[in-house]
Amino acid sequence: MSLFPSVIFFCLGFLISFIFPRLPIILITRVKGFNIAFPAHPEPIPLSPKLTQRVLHMRMIYWMGFVVATIPLLFGLASIKWGNAAFGFGLWISSGWFILSRMQTFVGGPKPPWTLEMAQRLQLVLDEAKSESACCNKPRPEWKMLFISCDQCGKVLDEMPRPDLGRKRKDGFFAGGFRLLLTDGYPVIDNDSADFGEIDDSEE
Numbered sequence: 001m002s003l004f005p006s007v008i009f010f011c012l013g014f015l016i017s018f019i020f021p022r023l024p025i026i027l028i029t030r031v032k033g034f035n036i037a038f039p040a041h042p043e044p045i046p047l048s049p050k051l052t053q054r055v056l057h058m059r060m061i062y063w064m065g066f067v068v069a070t071i072p073l074l075f076g077l078a079s080i081k082w083g084n085a086a087f088g089f090g091l092w093i094s095s096g097w098f099i100l101s102r103m104q105t106f107v108g109g110p111k112p113p114w115t116l117e118m119a120q121r122l123q124l125v126l127d128e129a130k131s132e133s134a135c136c137n138k139p140r141p142e143w144k145m146l147f148i149s150c151d152q153c154g155k156v157l158d159e160m161p162r163p164d165l166g167r168k169r170k171d172g173f174f175a176g177g178f179r180l181l182l183t184d185g186y187p188v189i190d191n192d193s194a195d196f197g198e199i200d201d202s203e204e
Contacts, residue, residue: 006086013076013090018181021069021098024061025185026177029166041167044142044151047126051143054165055122058114062185066102069095113163113185122148125157146189161187 028034037050045051073095079088105112125148129139136153148158164185169176 009084009087010090013072013079013087013092014094015090017069017072017076017091017094018098020072021065021095022181022184024064024068025058025164025166026180028061029058030168030173030176035167038165038167041169042145044144045162045165046151047122047129047141047143047148049123049126051165052119052122052126055114055119056116058163058166058185059112059116059119062112062114063102066099069098069102071095073099113187118160118163121158121160128157145187161189163187 037048038045038054072091076088076091076093076095079085079091081088104110111117122143125141128134129141129150135150135155135157138152140151141148141157142151143160143162146159146161147156148160149156164180164183169179171179
């Protein structure tokens with residue numbers, strides 16, 4: 001087999017294995033029934049128990065990708081042994097890298113875009129807004145792109161950037177899915193980069 005077809009098969013296997021573990025995040029969260037309780041992207045999201053539950057769902061689906069990645073990994077190993085070696089090697093390299101990138105979380109790497117701590121912080125802000133020490137008489141905390149603030153008085157309640165939350169994006173399924181592949185669910189802009197200039201909060 002010449003070099004060019006081998007490169008094509010390798011790239012094809014690599015691309016399939018790159019997209020496949022991320023399909024749960026791209027597909028499951030975009031269905032209509034999964035987003036009926038939330039405003040359309042990219043509007044701020046009012047804090048509620050359903051939002052806290054959404055973060056926990058996104059966290060579960062994120063780790064589901066770890067399990068899904070074993071499918072192309074095994075197919076890749078099988079293809080290397082009994083099928084097209086270049087295609088199998090592409091599957092194996094991409095899915096193996098995906099699994100390693102998930103595992104590095106346990107040894108001090110970047111945290112996942114959705115965590116239990118994030119859900120707990122959302123619930124704490126919501127509980128504070130319902131307590132006697134609330135920021136105003138009728139607090140309405142909302143999660144904007146860079147922080148959580150009260151829609152009534154404008155006070156910043158928590159400087160936590162908003163990751164992708166599974167809502168349908170205004171740029172459509174394919175462009176939105178491609179953007180999610182690039183960001184892997186992480187906030188496009190964090191509070192550190194926001195110091196370099198004014199940022200429009202209309203984008204997620």
